[in-house]
Amino acid sequence: NAGVTQTPKFQVLKTGQSMTLQCAQDMNHNSMYWYRQDPGMGLRLIYYSASEGTTDKGEVPNGYNVSRLNKREFSLRLESAAPSQTSVYFCASSEAGAEQFFGPGTRLTVL
Amino acid sequence: QQQVKQSPQSLIVQKGGISIINCAYENTAFDYFPWYQQFPGKGPALLIAIRPDVSEKKEGRFTISFNKSAKQFSLHIMDSQPGDSATYFCAASINDYKLSFGAGTTVTVRA
Numbered sequence: 564n565a566g567v568t569q570t571p572k573f574q575v576l577k578t579g580q581s582m583t584l585q586c587a588q589d590m591n592h593n594s595m596y597w598y599r600q601d602p603g604m605g606l607r608l609i610y611y612s613a614s615e616g617t618t619d620k621g622e623v624p625n626g627y628n629v630s631r632l633n634k635r636e637f638s639l640r641l642e643s644a645a646p647s648q649t650s651v652y653f654c655a656s657s658e659a660g661a662e663q664f665f666g667p668g669t670r671l672t673v674l
Numbered sequence: 675q676q677q678v679k680q681s682p683q684s685l686i687v688q689k690g691g692i693s694i695i696n697c698a699y700e701n702t703a704f705d706y707f708p709w710y711q712q713f714p715g716k717g718p719a720l721l722i723a724i725r726p727d728v729s730e731k732k733e734g735r736f737t738i739s740f741n742k743s744a745k746q747f748s749l750h751i752m753d754s755q756p757g758d759s760a761t762y763f764c765a766a767s768i769n770d771y772k773l774s775f776g777a778g779t780t781v782t783v784r785a
Contacts (some may be wrong), residue, residue: 665718
């Protein structure tokens with residue numbers, strides 16, 4: 564089992580460009596999450612999906628959109644990237660009431 | 675603002691010593707307190723977790739102490755080893771869903 568996979572691993576964008584970060588899990592989990600990690604701030608929840616067909620805002624949703632494509636896949640879209648979105652992005656999945664499993668992360672730089 | 679405050683930001687300990695990381699929270703509705711361990715270039719992974727109905731939980735060399743009245747909890751790493759060098763995050767959630775993370779503590783174990 565691969566667990567949680569994320570693509571791409573690295574990405575450089577120019578201000579105003581758009582991109583989609585992909586996440587997939589093979590553990591049959593119902594819940595999936597997107598976090599961003601910035602130095603000195605820990606991980607902050609951007610969006611989450613408690614189950615297939617539902618999505619909700621987290622702590623820092625502005626500038627992002629998400630799609631829960633099916634039970635396995637949860638994508639994060641930046642419509643018009645800004646330098647403030649330079650960060651490391653992590654996807655995670657879990658069953659309700661259980662441990663969250665994290666992917667390896669995507670390092671995004673916005674110039 | 676962060677709902678979970680974590681200290682110190684970093685610490686250095688000699689091999690065989692004890693590492694102590696502290697976290698404090700305000701929201702008394704939190705009912706799940708996990709600790710995550712993250713190595714450079716990797717996603718966080720669950721290390722140990724506690725619920726507020728117990729005051730201490732031990733797994734190997736790792737112990738969580740929980741003080742409900744003070745709204746504080748801490749991670750103790752006994753007999754610290756170089757392989758424990760990592761960043762540690764405390765977190766808290768309500769009903770095990772959305773995790774609120776502390777800012778993280780970078781632990782360096784000197785051989």
